[in-house]
Amino acid sequence: MLGAIGLDEVQESVYRALVALGAADVADLAARVGLGESDTERAVRRLEQQGLAAQSSARPGRWVAAPPGVALGALLTQQRHELEQAELAAAVLTEEYRAQATEPSAHDLVEVVTGASAVAQRFLQLQLGASHEVCALVTGRPTVVTGPDNDAEEQAAGRGVRYRVVAERDVLSLPNGMVEMAAALRRDEQVRIVDRVPTKLVVVDGQLAMVPLTSRTSEPAAVVVHASGLLASLTGLFESVWAQALPLRLGEDDLVTEAGPAAPDGTDLEILSLLLSGLTDASVAKQLDLGLRTVQRRVKGLMEMAGVTTRLQLGWHAYEREWVAR
Structure with missing residues (x-):
């Protein structure tokens, strides 16, 4: 879960263990996370570089976890800043690309x-x-x-x-x-x-x-x-x-x-007829005692059924298939 701020699985496991224990030496941490002491010490040293752990001043050889709210918050802020810089660079490159591609050659x-x-x-x-x-x-x-x-x-x-x-x-x-x-x-x-x-x-x-x-x-x-x-x-x-x-x-x-060839039901046909007569979605919902979202959902379903992307196309399709011929 903390990979987005630069921690791998081992480092995250060690940090979580250190937070749970409050303070521990490398041997205790290694036993807690099921790793060798050399791997655990490397992970702790990496956490120290990132400001997530520090050596105890009172008891040499023991490590304490930095408060997650402060330490992780700082890393998150740094990550957000780097992402903002990357987005800015992407936007600049996009504009440069568009400028060059305004009149693309055939090839x-x-x-x-x-x-x-x-x-x-x-x-x-x-x-x-x-x-x-x-x-x-x-x-x-x-x-x-x-x-x-x-x-x-x-x-x-x-x-x-x-x-x-x-x-x-x-x-x-x-x-x-x-x-x-x-x-x-x-x-x-x-x-x-x-x-x-x-x-x-x-x-x-x-x-x-x-x-x-x-x-x-x-x-x-x-x-x-x-x-x-x-x-x-x-x-x-x-x-x-x-x-x-x-x-x-x-x-x-x-x-x-x-599915077989789709066809609208009676309510669908009523909605179509009212829409084609010029009523708004809200007016159709009121006339048929339906919820506005129900009307909109059914209209979307009719468009999918007809294989069209606009309501204008839906109207043409409805007459072509004689859904509203009457």
Whole structure:
């Protein structure tokens, strides 16, 4: 837990033991944490350098812990200052990069990555660098990268990054296909299934995309596409496949099942009709005796059901599917 301020596991264990004992010699500490005396002494010396421990003036050979509120507070303040400096440097570098990329040349819009390890590493970097959304098309033909990396996904999800994944139905037949899909659903990822996807594809934050390159050699390769008309086309490709795909559901006993074509219920239709007549969410909630959040949640569900991202698109879709034909 204290790794963020520069302590490794051994140093943290020794410091916690010293805090619990109040004062102790190296032998007592070593016995307490289950380490050799030489390792324990090195850890104590490191704690002394960081201001977390000091030698007792009353009894030579014994160590006392510095008050955590004071000592750890100082380290936290220092760490915050270093992070602020790093953020400032990142902001400056970002502005410099934008200034240079205002008029990028054609060859700067794509980056060719060659080799299995390089492709896998670049794919991992894209996910770890995501700030709000990762969209992926996954085929049932395993190569270097079969889908979003589980560890990277968990880290990204912990930061609030949303995942939307469309997988070919053959993915479910792979040895670990169902297990991986169930794990993705438990991470609250949105997963849909189609018979075939046109290509493997990953789009990150609408700013970068990665697609494989077909090669006559055995060496895998991929291209990373930066903001451009090509990126917009790839994003549009994902959205079109997403709109046609069927959602996966996680049922009892972690059973993954495909949902049939979704359709709104009676309350959904009433909400749609009132919204299309010009009422606000609050007015719809009052008319139907529903909570405002309930109305908003149902509208969001309708948008997901329709595979659209705006309410204007939802209105068009509702008439196209005759949800509100009457």
